[in-house]
Amino acid sequence: MAVSVAVVGGGLAGLSAAIHLAHRGAQVVLFEKEAALGGKAQEVRLGGYRFDTGPSVVTLPWVIEGLFREVGEDPSAWLRLVPVEPVTSYVFPDGRRLEVWRDGERMEGALRAWGSEAAQRWRRFLDYSRRLYENAAPLFLEVPIHEVRRLLRSRAFWRWRNLLLPIDPFRSMHRAAQALLRDPHLVQIADRYATYNGSDSFQAPATLNLIFWVENGLGVFYPAGGVYRLVEALGRLAARKGVELRLQTPVRRIVVKSGRVVGVETEAGFFPAQVVVSGVDVRTTYRQLLGLSEPLGVRLSEPSLSGLVFLWGLRSQTPLGHHSVFFSPDYEQEFRELFRLRRPPSQPTLYVAITARQDPDHAPPGGENWFVLLNMPAWEGAWPAEETDRLRAYAWQVFRRQVPGFSEKLIEVEAVLSPSYWAGLGSAFGSLYGTASNRPWSAFLRPPNRSRRIQGLYFVGGSAHPGGGIPLVLLSGRHAADLIAEAYLRPSKNV
Ligand SMILES: Cc1cc2nc3c(=O)[nH]c(=O)nc-3n(C[C@H](O)[C@H](O)[C@H](O)COP(=O)(O)OP(=O)(O)OC[C@H]3O[C@@H](n4cnc5c(N)ncnc54)[C@H](O)[C@@H]3O)c2cc1C
Numbered sequence: 001m002a003v004s005v006a007v008v009g010g011g012l013a014g015l016s017a018a019i020h021l022a023h024r025g026a027q028v029v030l031f032e033k034e035a036a037l038g039g040k041a042q043e044v045r046l047g048g049y050r051f052d053t054g055p056s057v058v059t060l061p062w063v064i065e066g067l068f069r070e071v072g073e074d075p076s077a078w079l080r081l082v083p084v085e086p087v088t089s090y091v092f093p094d095g096r097r098l099e100v101w102r103d104g105e106r107m108e109g110a111l112r113a114w115g116s117e118a119a120q121r122w123r124r125f126l127d128y129s130r131r132l133y134e135n136a137a138p139l140f141l142e143v144p145i146h147e148v149r150r151l152l153r154s155r156a157f158w159r160w161r162n163l164l165l166p167i168d169p170f171r172s173m174h175r176a177a178q179a180l181l182r183d184p185h186l187v188q189i190a191d192r193y194a195t196y197n198g199s200d201s202f203q204a205p206a207t208l209n210l211i212f213w214v215e216n217g218l219g220v221f222y223p224a225g226g227v228y229r230l231v232e233a234l235g236r237l238a239a240r241k242g243v244e245l246r247l248q249t250p251v252r253r254i255v256v257k258s259g260r261v262v263g264v265e266t267e268a269g270f271f272p273a274q275v276v277v278s279g280v281d282v283r284t285t286y287r288q289l290l291g292l293s294e295p296l297g298v299r300l301s302e303p304s305l306s307g308l309v310f311l312w313g314l315r316s317q318t319p320l321g322h323h324s325v326f327f328s329p330d331y332e333q334e335f336r337e338l339f340r341l342r343r344p345p346s347q348p349t350l351y352v353a354i355t356a357r358q359d360p361d362h363a364p365p366g367g368e369n370w371f372v373l374l375n376m377p378a379w380e381g382a383w384p385a386e387e388t389d390r391l392r393a394y395a396w397q398v399f400r401r402q403v404p405g406f407s408e409k410l411i412e413v414e415a416v417l418s419p420s421y422w423a424g425l426g427s428a429f430g431s432l433y434g435t436a437s438n439r440p441w442s443a444f445l446r447p448p449n450r451s452r453r454i455q456g457l458y459f460v461g462g463s464a465h466p467g468g469g470i471p472l473v474l475l476s477g478r479h480a481a482d483l484i485a486e487a488y489l490r491p492s493k494n495v
Helices: 012-024 059-072 106-113 116-142 147-153 155-160 173-181 182-195 204-215 226-238 281-288 295-299 331-340 384-401 420-425 472-489
Strands: 006-007 029-033 041-045 051-052 082-085 090-091 097-100 221-223 245-247 251-256 260-266 269-271 275-278 305-316 323-326 350-353 368-376 409-419 457-459
Touching: 006 012, 006 251, 012 029, 012 059, 012 275, 012 368, 012 472, 041 305, 041 368, 041 409, 051 116, 051 305, 051 368, 051 409, 059 226, 059 472, 097 106, 097 472, 116 182, 116 204, 116 472, 173 182, 173 204, 182 204, 182 331, 226 245, 245 331, 251 281, 251 323, 260 275, 275 281, 281 295, 305 384, 305 420, 323 384, 331 368, 350 384, 368 384, 409 457, 457 472
Parallel strands: 006 029, 006 275, 029 245, 090 323, 275 457
Antiparallel strands: 041 051, 082 221, 090 097, 251 260, 260 269, 305 368, 305 409, 323 350, 350 368
């Protein structure tokens, strides 16, 4: 008989695990507490405007395409991933601007105004970040690094063990960027990539500068129609593979007997399962679903950043591109406030994504749908409304100064997603990306995809290996499926 699997949580990670497992013959039921799949990646419609609520930057598209191919499907039949150029437009507090392009020639053109030395340093930094990616990614992304037997079997490990220095783990991202890029504006751009997994550039190991290559070398993509089209495609694929999707069905408890899982308890009753895959934050899974304290490694790990999101429907058009960043005047102070002082930054960096640039029907004619993200510290308890008001007023002030044609009077509709909203989806401290990677050993403290304490329990999602962000959480689903297949279905060949 096929192994029975209960997947808790219908975010991208839970969906990935469910699809891989069903494809391999497991009997899979996925429980999602909300009315829609997607978790942090939701879709909201307000007035004539349409928004994605969470992720807006899709990188490493072959991870998404690989998921479809691995289960025998042609990705292009399910989803169209469109490259975004320029990748991002940066606006600095002194009024200087830089459009960053993946296309080498256009990037050279954009850097011309910054002088030949800046252009040369940018090229060198891109090359350095590419090498970091090539040295570190095969091991940290492709292998469940906590599984010693699988680690030793992987070619990536034997390549990597001689390469500790080339992955640059002993200085901070910021120190490396400063040494290589020098220009404080360009350094600020490089520093920003720490926030892609919710970390602090002034603490995180320089290895993470590989994210600079992921975005600016390998490119940024947009699922035509919006990021939610990815969730929809995965939901349909799961159903096609035979996954039973139970929406609005919160799991109250993962039931464990004699050290092994036996099923999950929902409002509708007990559901027996030989394997449980939790796509809910690991801390929350331990505390709320298992009634246990989390393992020491989890307790010691630092939560990643949270975020405050404004969704604004503007009844006018601005010159902004798809992705824009308005930097704070003092990034070091911003990171200090976010991580060491754990308080909302006094002058935060502002990120704006406008999908109406690709899909004009995401706003009424002549309008724009603004997704505005401000990084916030990991947060416990209710989010103070007065902080939302202060930060909104700050953002308006910056946009009035820096965006021709912007006025808050043009905002027709607004929705606010605070750290409390993300916490409501089960994310401990409202973290957007699980745990931060502020230490060289953070990757090893991140919980493994297979529980050591409870037999039959597996973890996927941003708080488990390999970490947060769309491609990584999709990979966590595949890792868990590989391990489950090895233990319950048939030996896996994919190391
Ligand atoms: C504002 C924001 C911006 C982001 N930007 C990017 C970006 O540009 N690029 C990128 O790659 N990543 C980005 N991310 C990160 C990315 O969205 C996440 O890493 C990813 O979506 C997490 O997926 P997940 O499946 O691990 O978790 P989640 O999406 O949190 O899914 C967990 C699911 O479990 C459900 N659940 C919780 N408790 C229970 C229960 N008891 N029973 C049943 N179901 C339960 C929840 O409702 C939820 O659906 C962003 C995130 C946010 C919030």
